[in-house]
Amino acid sequence: MLDRPLLVVGAGTVLEQCAAAWKEAQPDRTIEILEVGSPDHFTRNLDAMSEYPAERWCAFAALAGTGVNMARLKLMVDIRLKGYRLDSFVSPSASAPRGWKLPENCFVSAGAVVAENVKTRHNLYVGSRAVIGFGSQLGHSVWIGAGAVLGSKVSIGDNSLVGPGAVIADDVQVGKFCELNLAREYRESIASKTFFSPMFDGPVRIYGKANVVDSL
Amino acid sequence: MRGLLSPMHYTDPAVFAVEARKLFGQLWIFVGLAQLVAEPDQFLTRHIGGREIVVQNFEGELRAFENVCAHRGKLVQTEPFGRRPLVCGYHGWRYSQTGVVATIPFESDCYGFEAKERDALALTRFALERVGNLLFVNVSDDPMPLASQFAGEILESLESVSNAFDDEVLVAKFTGRYNWKLAYENLRDGLHPRFVHTTSLNQDVRFSADIPEHLAQYDADPDGIELGQLSFGGAEGTFLKQQRLPFHDSVIRWGEHDAYFNWLLYPNTHVVCSDGGYSFSIEHHEPLGPDRTEVTIYFLTARKRKRYSGSAAVLWEYAKAAKLILDEDTAVMEQAHAGLAGARRSVTQGRYELQNRVTDRWYLRQLARTAESFERERQHA
Numbered sequence: 001m002l003d004r005p006l007l008v009v010g011a012g013t014v015l016e017q018c019a020a021a022w023k024e025a026q027p028d029r030t031i032e033i034l035e036v037g038s039p040d041h042f043t044r045n046l047d048a049m050s051e052y053p054a055e056r057w058c059a060f061a062a063l064a065g066t067g068v069n070m071a072r073l074k075l076m077v078d079i080r081l082k083g084y085r086l087d088s089f090v091s092p093s094a095s096a097p098r099g100w101k102l103p104e105n106c107f108v109s110a111g112a113v114v115a116e117n118v119k120t121r122h123n124l125y126v127g128s129r130a131v132i133g134f135g136s137q138l139g140h141s142v143w144i145g146a147g148a149v150l151g152s153k154v155s156i157g158d159n160s161l162v163g164p165g166a167v168i169a170d171d172v173q174v175g176k177f178c179e180l181n182l183a184r185e186y187r188e189s190i191a192s193k194t195f196f197s198p199m200f201d202g203p204v205r206i207y208g209k210a211n212v213v214d215s216l
Numbered sequence: 217m218r219g220l221l222s223p224m225h226y227t228d229p230a231v232f233a234v235e236a237r238k239l240f241g242q243l244w245i246f247v248g249l250a251q252l253v254a255e256p257d258q259f260l261t262r263h264i265g266g267r268e269i270v271v272q273n274f275e276g277e278l279r280a281f282e283n284v285c286a287h288r289g290k291l292v293q294t295e296p297f298g299r300r301p302l303v304c305g306y307h308g309w310r311y312s313q314t315g316v317v318a319t320i321p322f323e324s325d326c327y328g329f330e331a332k333e334r335d336a337l338a339l340t341r342f343a344l345e346r347v348g349n350l351l352f353v354n355v356s357d358d359p360m361p362l363a364s365q366f367a368g369e370i371l372e373s374l375e376s377v378s379n380a381f382d383d384e385v386l387v388a389k390f391t392g393r394y395n396w397k398l399a400y401e402n403l404r405d406g407l408h409p410r411f412v413h414t415t416s417l418n419q420d421v422r423f424s425a426d427i428p429e430h431l432a433q434y435d436a437d438p439d440g441i442e443l444g445q446l447s448f449g450g451a452e453g454t455f456l457k458q459q460r461l462p463f464h465d466s467v468i469r470w471g472e473h474d475a476y477f478n479w480l481l482y483p484n485t486h487v488v489c490s491d492g493g494y495s496f497s498i499e500h501h502e503p504l505g506p507d508r509t510e511v512t513i514y515f516l517t518a519r520k521r522k523r524y525s526g527s528a529a530v531l532w533e534y535a536k537a538a539k540l541i542l543d544e545d546t547a548v549m550e551q552a553h554a555g556l557a558g559a560r561r562s563v564t565q566g567r568y569e570l571q572n573r574v575t576d577r578w579y580l581r582q583l584a585r586t587a588e589s590f591e592r593e594r595q596h597a
Contacts (some may be wrong), residue, residue, distance in 0.1 A: 040461050041533070042526075070529040159528075177528040193528045199539045200388045201510075206528055207252050207297055208384035 005030035006087055007052045009079060010062035011037060011044075014125075018062040018089070018107055022053055025092050042071050046078055054083035061086070065125060065143030065161045067179045073141040073159065076105045076123050086122075094126075107147070127164065139176065156194060177206075219563035220576040223556040226395040231583075232506040238583050239483055240265030243443075243504070244345065244352040244365050246485040246500055247271055248297075249514055251383040253278060253347055258299045261291075263502060271344065271351060274300050274313035278346070280353045281315050281339035297387070302339075315339040347371055348378030350487075351497075366481065367444040374449075374479060377489065380470035381496060386515040386531040390539070392546045394553035396484055396503040397579075399511075401504050402545055403480055404571045406452075416541050421453040421476045421490075431570040438577045442526050447577050449479025449487065458492065463530045467518040469493040482575065494518055495534055499542075507553060513538070 008019040009083060019033045022147065032052065034174035036044040050058070061076040074168030080086060086104035088098055096114040103121055108114065109128040120138040127146030132138070136150050141143045154168045158175035162168065174180065175192030182196045193206035225231050247269060248260045259272040261283055270283035270293045283303040285292050292311070293463045304310040312318040317337040320327060329337070343359040345352045352362065363371065392399075402408060407425040409418045434441050453476030470493035477489035486499040498514040515535045520527070556563075565573055 040459065042462050067362075067529040070526040111325050179532065195532055196288070199390070199536060199543075201390050203471075203534065204386060204388040204532075205297075206384060206386045206531055208382075 003029070004056060004058045004085070004102075005032070005052075007032050007034055007049065007057050007059045008062050009034045009036060009046070009049065009082075010075060011035055011057055012064055014064050015062040017109075018060065020062075021091055021107075021110065022089055025089070036075075038071070041067065042074060044075060044078070046082060049079070049082060049084075054085075057084065059084040059121075060086045060089070060107070062107070065145075068179060069123070069141040069143055069159045069161060072125075072143075073123060076141075080104075115152070121158070133170070163196075217567075217573070218561075218567045219565050220573060220580060221397075222562050223559040226397060226553060226556045227506050229506055230467055232503065234583050235503070239579070240355075240503070241267075242354075242356050242360070242582075243483055244354045244359070244362055245483075246481065246498070247280070247351050247353045249349050249378075249381065249385060249498070249516075250278070250351055251381065252297055252385060252387075253351075254383070255299065257301050257362060258297075259302070260297050260568055261293050261295070262353075264353060267355055269342065269353055269355070270302070270351065272313075274302075278311060278344055278351070279313055279315070279566075280342040281311070281481060282342070282355075283467040284339070285309055286317060286337045286339065303484055309337075313338055315341045348375035350378045350491050353482055357377075363444075365443055366447050370444075370447055370479070370481075374481075374487070377470055377479075377487070377496070379476070380468070380493070380518050382467065382517050382519045383518065384531070386535055388513050388515070388535050388539075389510060390542075390546075391508060391510050392505070392550060393507055394546070394549040395556075396501045396509045398549045399501045399509060399545070399551055400480060400482075400484070400486075400570050400575070401569075402549055403478070403486055404575070405569065407568060408548070412544050413541060416544060420455060420457055420459075422456055423453045423476070425568050427567045429568045431574050432567075433579060434574050438581070441574055441578045441581075443482070443578065446482035446578055447480060447576035448571075449481075451475035452478045455492070461464075461494070461530075463492075463517060463524070463526065464494050466521055466524045466527075467494055468521050470496075470518050470523055490538075495530075497534075497538060507557070511542070513542075553566045 007117040015035060020070045023031050035036055036046060038044045059079050061079050063072040063075055065072060079127055079129040088102040088104060090108040091110040093110045094108045094112040097116050105122055106124040108126040111129040112126045113131045116196045117135045118132050121140035123141040126144045129147050133150050133152040133154060135153040137155045139156060141159045142156045143146045143161040145162055148164060148169045151168055151170035153171050155173040157174055159176055160174050160178040163181035166180045167185040169187045172186060173189040175190055177193045178190055179184055179195045195204040245264045247262045253260055253271055253273045256275050259270055268283040268291060269280060271278055271280045283292050287309050290304055290306045292302055308321040309317050310319045315338045319396045343354040345362045349384055406423040409423050451473055455474055458474060474492045479487040484501040488497045495517045500512045502510045502542055504510050515531050
């Protein structure tokens with residue numbers, strides 16, 4: 001945990017939630033909020049960050065995981081390119097293995113439970129009361145919604161979103177750029193670029209040549 | 217003007233059955249995109265007029281067959297899209313590119329076919345045409361030329377626009393409780409966005425609701441209507457405001473015309489370009505019953521100039537945004553269907569709806585039955 005002042009940058013409820021949780025957990029730390037809007041839900045002007053120099057402040061990118069976490073990832077990358085160190089947070093009321101090391105820009109909400117041997121890359125968000133089972137592997141920019149349950153040795157690919165209340169059975173592999181937005185059990189592995197949503201019947205899939213360029 | 221179709225044309229299973237034979241069994245029907253079956257052994261499956269269709273790539277050549285194994289009638293390919301040879305999973309019968317059974321495991325031990333019987337084992341083959349990246353199948357024994365159904369200028373513009381399609385395609389489905397014809401009457405109605413899409417599409421685009429006077433002659437000369445007149449398209453709406461999105465720089469724009477493009481392909485395909493050439497969607501309304509329609513939508517951008525990491529997010533966000541507008545249409549069509557189900561008289565049409573009227577006249581001629589004849593048949597049954 002860094003002890004520099006913290007600038008929480010983003011938009012929407014997630015910005016408010018993350019900043020509030022951080023302030024409650026670290027009341028003696030200087031924590032500021034910077035709301036940055038977007039004309040297209042993707043690009044954001046970060047010029048106002050210049051009031052909080054990167055030499056003295058660290059930052060956290062706080063955005064919702066919609067759009068397979070791409071806007072969240074871009075915000076994180078843009079902040080890092082400005083020279084900021086990115087902090088991570090585990091709520092004091094979350095349960096995680098002693099000494100669990102989190103990479104940059106991760107957030108674990110109140111009441112979440114993280115079992116042993118869980119590995120994650122940067123930019124993880126874990127909602128309140130979510131459970132991540134033993135030995136699970138999480139790619140970068142993964143979003144686990146409130147109350148979601150990942151069984152043991154589950155694998156979630158980069159940028160994928162597990163919606164609130166979803167249950168992933170043991171050993172299931174979820175590919176990259178997926179959204180599992182139905183609060184149901186997922187028992188079989190899921191190919192990259194597959195979306196479950198109440199807006200459509202059955203899974204929505206992207207077909208065609210792989211066009212993913214993993215930029216981080 | 218009193219509408220030409222009676223409520224039963226939307227709600228009666230007898231009408232639906234005749235449509236399956238006389239419309240969907242005779243016309244060229246959109247089945248999918250060529251880039252989804254571009255590699256050997258790739259396939260797609262669809263239904264046309266109640267028949268099961270598979271389009272399969274054999275070493276680069278596309279063929280369409282009835283997707284029903286000659287042995288026990290099982291579906292040969294069971295997924296909407298995929299990549300595997302044309303082999304039935306039940307007993308391993310493998311089909312060649314001519315549709316005949318190439319190999320049967322344990323044939324000599326277990327089947328005992330005579331030579332003549334063996335030679336006749338084959339899948340029913342259907343006519344397949346490709347227009348740019350759009351694939352059409354005709355299940356008729358004597359298919360009409362594609363050019364009889366779609367005028368030359370439509371085919372040219374479809375070829376042009378679909379050749380601009382990228383090969384990364386999002387495919388989504390949803391079902392509505394309405395008759396398929398209502399979807400196209402709604403799409404041919406340029407006035408409805410001002411009321412149905414008040415806070416969505418109508419904020420960005422203005423569609424014309426002009427009276428198509430050139431169609432007025434067909435009220436006096438209904439026999440003069442030709443099938444090719446039922447499909448049309450091109451720039452239809454003008455932007456009130458146009459959003460510039462980051463992915464625009466990553467794709468090769470189709471044309472340079474700042475307009476909302478619509479192509480309505482009779483009977484059940486709608487091609488849309490809502491942003492002046494950067495992205496596209498194709499809606500295919502498949503009738504499941506007189507009161508149920510399954511909509512398959514393909515979302516894609518123009519061909520990528522360069523690969524970019526957010527392309528999946530672009531397609532998924534595009535699909536969700538479009539679905540919000542489609543939900544507005546679905547709600548009114550379901551309400552219209554519910555109203556028609558209990559109605560005793562035909563709808564009323566204004567002169568701006570002449571395209572619907574022309575389509576209805578051709579439809580009735582194709583079905584070769586009047587509402588009264590269906591009514592007599594129903595009462596008799």
